Each structure stands twice: as C-alpha cells, then as structure tokens.
Amino acid sequence: MQKIWVCGARGQIGQAVNDVVDKLEFEMLDTDVDDLDVTDTDEVLRFGEMNRPDIIINCSGMTDISSCEENPSQAFKVNALGARNLAIVAAKMQAKMVQLSTDDVFDGKSTEPYTEFDITNPGTVYGKSKLAGENYVKEFTTKHFIVRSTWVYGKGQNFINGFLKKVDAGEQLSIASDQFGSPTSANELARFLLHLVHTSEYGTYHATNKGVCSRYAFAQEILKMTGKTASMQPVPTVMSDFSKVRPAYAVLDNFIMSMVPIYDFPDWQDSLREYLEERGLYHAE
Template sequence: MIKIWITGANGQIGTAINEVLDPLEAEIFNTDKEELDITDTEEVLNFGEMNRPDVIINCAGIVDLNLCEKEPELAYRVNALGARNLSLVARKVGSKMVQLSTDDVFDGLSKTPYSEFDDTNPKTVYGRSKRAGENYVKEFTHKHFVVRSNWVYGRGNNFVNKVLEAAKNQTPLALASDQFGSPTSAKDLARLILHLIKTNEYGTYHATCQGMCSRYEFAQEILKAAGKEVEMKAVPTKESDLSYARPAYAVLDNFILRIIDLYQMPEWKESLQEYMNEREEG
C-alpha cells in the first residue's frame, strides 16, 4: 500500500485529494499547521523519517496576497523554506514530491497562455516566495512534480463561494473584466495529482481546466449554474470587488500534459457545474 503524506491537508486542494483518494489504495498522513510546522526543519525531518512516505504532496502555503505583502518573512518561511524542508525529507527517504504552485510566478503581461518553458517573472511577494519554493524542490529532489494552477476553487474561502455569498445577501458586485484566467476545480486538480504520482514523468506542469474567461464572466457562469441573480457590473481591476493585484493575464497552457499525452483536464464550465451539483447535494 502506497504511503502519502499531505501537508496543508485542511486546505482546498488537500481536502479535495482526500475526497478523491481511495482509502483502500493508500495510507494517508494528513498534517496541517496544528499538527506539524513545515518551517521547523527538525520536526519535518523527524516526521518524514518516522513515517517514510512514498509520496509527499505539499499543499501548505500562505496564499493571502495582502498578508504576503505585509509579512514577507512569513511568506518566504512557509512558501519557500517549508518546501525546502519537505524536499530534504523527500531526498532522504526517496519519496516522490509534489509541490503545488501558482500562475503568480509569471508577470501577467502576456497576451498568450504561459507554457512551462516561459520565463517566470513574479511581481508579488506571494509569487516570488512560491517561485523560491519551486526552486528549492528542483534543487533538492529529482523525483518531483511542480504543479502550477490558477483560479482554484473547492471547499473553503474562494471566489466561487464569495460570489454565492453575495448573491445570498443580495450584495451588488463590481467585478474585473480585465483579469483573465482558467477557473479550476480543486477536485480536478486532485485527480491529476493522483494520476501524476503513479508515473515517473517528473518535471513542471501547468494544470488548469480548459478554456478561459474574465472574472466578470466567471461570476456570471457561477450565478447561472446556481440559478441565482445579483446586481453585477464589469469594471477595471482597481475598481473591482473580490480581486487583488494578481497578474492581469493568468492563463496557463497545459503544454507538457498535452505534448506527452499524459492527461486531459476537463472544460472549466463542466467542472464548475459538477462543483455546484455537489454543493447542492452536500
């Protein structure tokens, strides 16, 4: 039975991996900051050596952009040094390592989707700290999968749930019509990760649902799928609600997945519909 250690297990992607995993196929070690501090090198090494996981999936991270700007040391400690510590364990016990990353490693100035071969140029502390984490993983482990995604939603605090909350309270929304990305379900990302770890196709991957839209169009589709309405207007990012100073153009091209014919992500509207159906059932 494969042993999988998931850090940041209570977050959107960690939760989704646990939902998608067959408990009969794997022994799972779930840790979040309450159980284990990934910034504490000794603690991480002790846990890793004691449990000897076959795979480490690092879903832990400081993702709040404003918090990263206010507390850069915290951002680098968790997003970069945390990844380094887990990489050291992976190398020591021979684990495969999955590092979750982000479109924020790019500057958002492109007019065409970013491939894995495009140069990174992060403009935020969050993006720079995540790139530093990627670099540590690449430096310390050879059996690694760096998985970049964007506009991820699942259980927890995210754009989809904020739009639905606004609709419930009939709070008018002003949403960015000049921010573009590919909404990606945490569950679809989890399915891809579980597929990847069964392979030896190591490297960096872009993994988003297919298609792209603006934040405004995304919100329209959320409301349509939920059968709800709220007053909305399309505005530039600086006048918008629920958006931060993220890359204006965050569209990733799943280039490697495509050229090695490894896995095909679903279309974003289909995934959103699946998520909405599950919300209603739950």
C-alpha cells in the same frame, strides 16, 4: 500499501486529494499547520523519518496575497523554506514529491497563455515566495512534480464561495472584466496529482481546466448555473470587489500535457457544474 503525506491537508487541494483518493490503495498521512510546522526543519525531518512516506504532496502555503505583501519574511518562510524542508525529507526517503505552485510566478502582462518554458517574473511577494519554493524543490530532490494551477476552487475560501455569499446578501457587485484565467476545480486537480504520482514523468506542469474566461464572465456563469440573480457590473481590477492584487492575465497553457498525454482536463464549465451539483447549488434552467 503506499503512504501519501499530504501537508496542508485542510486547504482546498489537500481536502480534495483526500476526497478523491482510493483509500484502499494509499494510506494517508494528513498534517496541517496545527499538527506540524513546515518551517521547522527538525520537526519535518522527524515526522518524515517516523512515518516514511512514499509520496509527499505539499499543499501547505501562505496563500493570502495581501498578507504576503504585509509580511514577506513569513511568506518566504512558509512558501520557500517549508518546501525546502519537505524536499529534503523526500530526497532522504527517496519519496516522490508534488509541489503545488501558481500562475503568480509570472507577471500577468502577457497576452498569450504561459507555457512551462516561459520565463518567470513574479510581481508579488506571494509569487516570488512560491517561485523560491519551486527552486528549492528542484535543488533538493530529483523525483519531483511541480504543478502550477490557477483560479482554484474547492472546499474553503475561494472566489465562488465569496461571490455567492455577497450575492445572497443582496450586495451590488463590481467584478473585474480585465482579469483572465481558467477556473480550475480542486477535485479535478487532485485527480491529476494522484494520476501523476503513478508515473515517473518528473518536471514542471501547468494544470488547469480547459478554456479561458474573464472574472466577470466566470461570475455570470456561476449565476446562470445557480439560478441566482445579482446586481453586477464589469469594472477594471482596481475597482473590483475581489482579487485586486492578482495578475491580470493568469492563463496557463497545459503545454507539457499536450506533448505527453498524461491527463485530459475537462472544460471549466463542466467542472463548475460538478462542483455546484455536489454542493446542491446547481439549478438547471
């Protein structure tokens, strides 16, 4: 039985991996910030040598964009040096490594979806630190999968949960109409990761649900599927209640997957319905 080390196991994607994995196929080694400090090289090496994982999935990270701007040294320590440490272990153990990354490695100024071959140009500390993590993984281990996604939602803090909390509180909402992305289910992303580690198709991947919408259209679909109503208006990002530091255009093209048919993501509306059904929030008209 192969061992998967999920670092950042209590985050959205870490939890999703544990929810969808076949426990008869893999032994799970789950750690999070309280169990292991990814920025401590010796601690990471000790854990790796003691447990000898076959696959490392790095879901850990400092993801709060505002916190990253306020404390860039900590952002780079966690998002870049943490990834480096795990990559060193992966190389030493000859393990496959999955590094989770983000659309924030781009500046969001494009009007066309970003492919894996487009030049990165992060405008935020978060994006810069995640790109540095990608580069360390490329530098230190060859058997790697770098997976960029966007607008991910699952168990934990995300746009859907924050939005519904405000809706239930009866708040008047201002939602960005000039932000575009592909809402992506953490469960669907986890299924892709577990499929990917069975292959030797190493490299960088964009992995999102199919389809594109504005943040406002996403909110409208959530209301429609949950049967809830809210006082909501479309506004520019600077006036929005959510995501003020996000790139405006966060659309990733799953270009490699279109050439190498590894996996087929469903439409974002289908995954949203599945997510809301699992939480008992879906109410069909």
